[in-house]
Amino acid sequence: MIESVSPVSDYAGGIVTITGKYFRNYYTTVKFSGIESTIISVTDTRIQCYAPGNHCGPAEISVTVGGKTTVFGQMFNLTNPSVISFSPSHASPGDTITIEGLYLQNVNRFLVS
DSSP states (O other), rough: OEEEEEESSSSSHHHHHHHOOOOTTTTTTEEETTEEEEEEEEEEEEEEEOOOSSSOOOOOOOEEEEEEEESSSSSSEEOOOOOEEEEEEOOOOTOOEEEEEESOOOSOOOOOO
8 A cells, every 4th residue: 555655756766765565575567567576675665676767757557566566656757858759850960950848958069979
């Protein structure tokens, strides 16, 4: 049974704490919209895990203990960077490329080699 999740928004590698009941070390898995999370530690009442990559936006958190799954009632927001578009589609060294995306860090210029 999941009682709370903290924080409710983070990016890949962020530590997420799930509190509740009936968790069991070695028998517990956590998924964010079907993507399995790496678990740091599990006690009877608390799970600490890493927010996964490979997804951006709202994610459903599910915890499975010994084959029984429960879903948290609030969506988690994974703020992993995601490219929406870029232009031009072809470029030469030294050309400027514009990248549009979600949760990109503020960067004015960077060099890709």
